[in-house]
Structures are given as C-alpha cells and as structure tokens.
Amino acid sequence: MxxxxxxxxxxxxxxxxxxxxxxxxxxxxxxxxxxxxxxxxxxxxxxxxxxxxxxxxxxxxxxxxxxxxxxxxxxxxxxxxxxxxxxxxxxxxxxxxxxxxxxxxxxxxxxxxxxxxxxxxxxxxxxxxxxxxxxxxxxxxxxxxxxxxxxxxxxxxxxxxxxxxxxxxxxxxxxxxxxxxxxxxxxxxxxxxxxxxxxxxxxxxxxxxxxxxxxxxxxxxxIFLSTACFFLTTQGDRAILGKYLTLEAMGIYNIAFFLASFPVQLGQDVNQRLMIPVYRDKPARENPHNRRKQRQLRFVLTAGILSMLWLMAWIGPWLVDLLYDARYDDAGAIIVLLAASLAPSIIVLTYDRAALAAGNTKGFFFYTATRAMLQTALFLLGMTQFGLIGGIAALGLAVVFSYPVLMRHTRPYAAQDPLHDIGFLSASLIICGGALTYHWDQISSVLLQM
Structure with a gap:
C-alpha cells in the first residue's frame, strides 16, 4: 500500500x-x-x-x-x-x-x-x-x-x-x-x-x-476528424433534440443527462488521462505480463464505473424527487432510459486509447467516424419513428453496431478482451432491464408527454 x-x-x-x-x-x-x-x-x-x-x-x-x-x-x-x-x-x-x-x-x-x-x-x-x-x-x-x-x-x-x-x-x-x-x-x-x-x-x-x-x-x-466525430457521439443528441423539444423540455433532459452521464464522464476522464501512458509505457504486445496488468486495470475500471451507472438506473427517479421540485419530475424517467443506453459505451471505453498511444490516429478516426455516423443516423431515425425513447436507444445501439470496427482496430495492440465485454454486457442487460421494468409506468407516462 x-x-x-x-x-x-x-x-x-x-x-x-x-x-x-x-x-x-x-x-x-x-x-x-x-x-x-x-x-x-x-x-x-x-x-x-x-x-x-x-x-x-x-x-x-x-x-x-x-x-x-x-x-x-x-x-x-x-x-x-x-x-x-x-x-x-x-x-x-x-x-x-x-x-x-x-x-x-x-x-x-x-x-x-x-x-x-x-x-x-x-x-x-x-x-x-x-x-x-x-x-x-x-x-x-x-x-x-x-x-x-x-x-x-x-x-x-x-x-x-x-x-x-x-x-x-x-x-x-x-x-x-x-x-x-x-x-x-x-x-x-x-x-x-x-x-x-x-x-x-x-x-x-x-x-x-x-x-x-x-x-x-x-x-x-x-485527431481533428476524430474529435469532430466525438462531438456527434457525446453532444449530438442535444444538438438534434434542441430542434425537436421545447426549451423547457430541453432543460429537463439536460438535468437528466447531467445525473445519468456522470459515470460515463468519469470513465472518459480516467481513460483519457491514464490509459495512454499505460499503453505507451507498457505495451501489451511486447510482454504477457503487461497484457495481464492492462486486463486487470480494465476490469477494475469498468466494474467501478458501471456499478455507478447501474445504481443510477435504479435510484434516478427517487433522486430527482428528493433533490428537485415538481417542475423536474420527468427527469427521473429519462435517467433510467439514459443509464440503460449508456452502459455499452462504458464497456468499450478503455480500448481506443491503445491505438492513440501507438500513434495510430488514423485507426482511431475510423472507429469514431463509424460510431458517430451510426449514432447520428439511428438517433434521427429513432426520434422520427419512436420519439424520445428511440433517440435515447440509439446511443447504445451505435456502440453495439460499431463494436466490430473497434475490435479490428485494437487487434494489433493486444487490447481485445471478449470475456470482459460479454460478462459486463450480460450483467448490464439484467440490471438495467430490471430497472426499466420496475420504473416502466413512470417512463411510459413521461414519453407520452414528450
């Protein structure tokens, strides 16, 4: 210690x-x-x-x-x-x-x-x-x-x-x-x-x-092209919703996003600041010991951050009732939807910095571009066909559909870990699915209003 x-x-x-x-x-x-x-x-x-x-x-x-x-x-x-x-x-x-x-x-x-x-x-x-x-x-x-x-x-x-x-x-x-x-x-x-x-x-x-x-x-x-795509994956939902929702509804959504996304933001901060030095100084492809250490670090980070997101999926509506006045009650139901949809992005969070640490900015761009295009297209489709629930679901579906591209671009750096991904995705489906079922009456009521 x-x-x-x-x-x-x-x-x-x-x-x-x-x-x-x-x-x-x-x-x-x-x-x-x-x-x-x-x-x-x-x-x-x-x-x-x-x-x-x-x-x-x-x-x-x-x-x-x-x-x-x-x-x-x-x-x-x-x-x-x-x-x-x-x-x-x-x-x-x-x-x-x-x-x-x-x-x-x-x-x-x-x-x-x-x-x-x-x-x-x-x-x-x-x-x-x-x-x-x-x-x-x-x-x-x-x-x-x-x-x-x-x-x-x-x-x-x-x-x-x-x-x-x-x-x-x-x-x-x-x-x-x-x-x-x-x-x-x-x-x-x-x-x-x-x-x-x-x-x-x-x-x-x-x-x-x-x-x-x-x-x-x-x-x-x-990096310029990658961060342009990163904007679409992290801010694109609000850029599009601003055209669909009233300013009041947009304010409620922003409160919900603030509470639901803090585990994702923490994960992005840790990933950005720590994983590049780890991948840079101890490349997994050069030593099996390095790969084991990276794997342990990946499991610890994912488990810790996902646990916070799972908790938010269950207590989000109660937290809003406790902290805010009646004008923001609808934010609780949106938190549950957002938490369920954001889980896949946490599971794949630690992978992409392996390419950046090796200087492969081109590979990093192709992954972020694929995910950004998928998310934007799915978000627009979801909003027009299913309303807010369709748009929120697009945030998670884009990660799932772009997963093969991510695996391809991380293969040269021995950063893949299918057991990690399958295990945490299965746990998220069970835990977040339970939260959606438990809070569904409140969720459906809010969706009808928006």
Whole structure:
C-alpha cells in the first residue's frame, strides 16, 4: 500500500493519478450538483435548456477544431521538449481566438435555427471562455503526461468553486440565463490564473517551430476528424433534440443527462488521462505480463464505473424527487432510459486509447467516424419513428453496431478482451432491464408527454 502511494513505478503513478482523478471528479460533481440545485430554484427550466444549447455549440466548435495538442504532448517523444511545448501553446492561442470569433459569427444563425433569441448574446459571452482556454500553460498537459495530477485537480476544483459562486451571485442579481454564461467565463479565467501561478515548471513563450508545428499538424489532422466525430457521439443528441423539444423540455433532459452521464464522464476522464501512458509505457504486445496488468486495470475500471451507472438506473427517479421540485419530475424517467443506453459505451471505453498511444490516429478516426455516423443516423431515425425513447436507444445501439470496427482496430495492440465485454454486457442487460421494468409506468407516462 505504501509503495502504491509513494513509489515511482508506472502502476504506482497510475494508482495515485486514478485516486486524484476520481477524487477531483467526484468533488466536482458534488459541486455541480449543489450549484444545479441552487440555480434550479433561482432560474426557470428554459434557462437550462438554453444553456444546454450554448454548451453544445461551444463544445462543438472546440471539438471540430481540435488539433490534438493534449494527445500529442501525452504521446509524442518530444512531449517534454520546450520548443515543441511552446509551439503547441502558440497553436492553442491562435485556435482559441479564432473560436471566440466564430461564436460571434454563429450567434444570430443559431438563434434563428433554434428559435431562441437569447442565443444571440449568450453564445458570444460564453464563447470568450474558448479564447481563455487557449492560454492554458502546457504545464497542465505535462503533469498529465507524467501522471502527476494532484495539483491540477486542486486548481480545477478551486476554479469550479469560484465559477459556481459567481453563477449563483449573478443569478440572484439578474434572474437571467446570462448569469450562467458569464459564470462559465469567470470559472475559466480563474482556472487559467491558478494554472499560471500554482503549477511548477518553465513558462511558455510564443514560438512557431516548423518541425514541431508539422508534427502537431501531422497527428492533428486525424485527431481533428476524430474529435469532430466525438462531438456527434457525446453532444449530438442535444444538438438534434434542441430542434425537436421545447426549451423547457430541453432543460429537463439536460438535468437528466447531467445525473445519468456522470459515470460515463468519469470513465472518459480516467481513460483519457491514464490509459495512454499505460499503453505507451507498457505495451501489451511486447510482454504477457503487461497484457495481464492492462486486463486487470480494465476490469477494475469498468466494474467501478458501471456499478455507478447501474445504481443510477435504479435510484434516478427517487433522486430527482428528493433533490428537485415538481417542475423536474420527468427527469427521473429519462435517467433510467439514459443509464440503460449508456452502459455499452462504458464497456468499450478503455480500448481506443491503445491505438492513440501507438500513434495510430488514423485507426482511431475510423472507429469514431463509424460510431458517430451510426449514432447520428439511428438517433434521427429513432426520434422520427419512436420519439424520445428511440433517440435515447440509439446511443447504445451505435456502440453495439460499431463494436466490430473497434475490435479490428485494437487487434494489433493486444487490447481485445471478449470475456470482459460479454460478462459486463450480460450483467448490464439484467440490471438495467430490471430497472426499466420496475420504473416502466413512470417512463411510459413521461414519453407520452414528450
């Protein structure tokens, strides 16, 4: 136990980093829940629907323009080279400024498309956070590269507290959705200031080294395409639902998604920050011992994250009744549907980083593209033919149908584990199926209203 906490081996750093990520994510979710409860009493459901649309557009811009700087620093042999890091930082700043400008360009068209006039001013305000993100020092990614994430976690949580306090204060003063937009910018500003002040290491300088830029663009072209597809798999449901649902119903769905998806978000965070170093430093194809260790880690992560999702499938409606007022009662039934449909995405979560760790961004893109196209097509088909239940079911079906592509692209890295997949899928079918049956009366009532 002492070695796991103080040693410098890869697994010791994995244990410590996992602990910090889980602690940071758990604390962050508690803070988000607390702010959510306060803000739902200060503002109206439509405000959360509107802010969900703002978030979808901002995340969409961010993902559709991602050059893979984080992955490049984590995977590239030059990930500790000052010239490489400064060039990456310069690229980030240029990208952030361009994205903020795009939020202004898209504001009026988005307001017209979603028939929400408030988007015209909320989107450029919240979009300023993208410009601020561009100035984030590469010391943050260096800490993740070497699995030393304690101080980064503390900075993130401190900034979140500041952002929440700002949102609540502004909501009391303005009684307007603009409080959420300004609060998100203040939170990003606090995170940026703390990262520059509190993280050790050299300060970044403006630099444009041709060789480093070429490497970033070479890796980034496939990451760019992959993250564009990742947007469709993680945000596409809300981008489409914004056209089908009223802002009030969209706000209720967003509350449900916040509660149901936190295990998935935790899994994505752990997977992004830990599995690349694990696959990079201890390749399974080079040593059977490495493969066994990866398999053990995969089983532990999947079991832990799925257990939280299973629990949410059962207690979601009761949790909503306990925490929220009557305006949000329908969110409970949606949580059960979402939890059941999101289970497959957790089961396959740890696989795709094997290709990224080996620098195979092209293979990673083909899998994410397949899954994104399937999910988008199935979601549109499900919504038009079966309503909300069809759209939610598409989130899980897309993972199942794209599974053969994932297995093909992970085969060269000895990352496949059929026993893991079959076992956890069978357990999910039983546990989530039981939750759907138990709560079906409430679910069917909500579906009729939406």
């Amino acid at each position: 002492k070695t796991a906490l103080t040693g410098q081996s890869l697994m010791a750093r994995v244990v410590r980093s996992t602990s910090w990520i889980i602690l940071g994510f758990g604390t962050g979710q508690v803070l988000r829940l607390a702010s959510n409860l306060a803000l739902t009493r200060l503002l109206f459901p439509e405000a959360f629907g509107l802010m969900a649309l703002v978030t979808v557009i901002i995340i969409g811009l961010s993902l559709f323009s991602d050059m893979g700087v984080s992955n490049a620093i984590a995977q590239n042999p030059r990930g500790d080279d000052p010239d490489f890091l400064d060039s990456a930082w310069t690229v980030q700043i240029c990208r952030g400024g361009l994205l903020w400008a795009l939020t202004g360009v898209l504001a009026l068209p988005a307001a017209a498309f979603y028939n929400a006039d408030e988007l015209a001013y909320c989107l450029p305000i919240a979009g300023f956070s993208l410009a601020l993100q561009g100035f984030t020092p590469t010391r943050v990614e260096t800490a993740y590269r070497h699995l030393m994430v304690g101080r980064v976690t503390a900075i993130t949580l401190a900034a979140q507290v500041f952002g929440i306090a700002s949102m609540v204060t502004l909501a009391i003063l303005t009684q307007s959705v603009v409080a959420l937009a300004i609060g998100s910018v203040l939170q990003e500003a606090a995170r940026l200031a703390l990262a520059h002040l509190a993280l050790p290491g050299r300060k970044n300088q403006f630099r444009w080294e041709p060789a480093a830029t070429k490497e970033l663009i070479g890796m980034g072209k496939w």
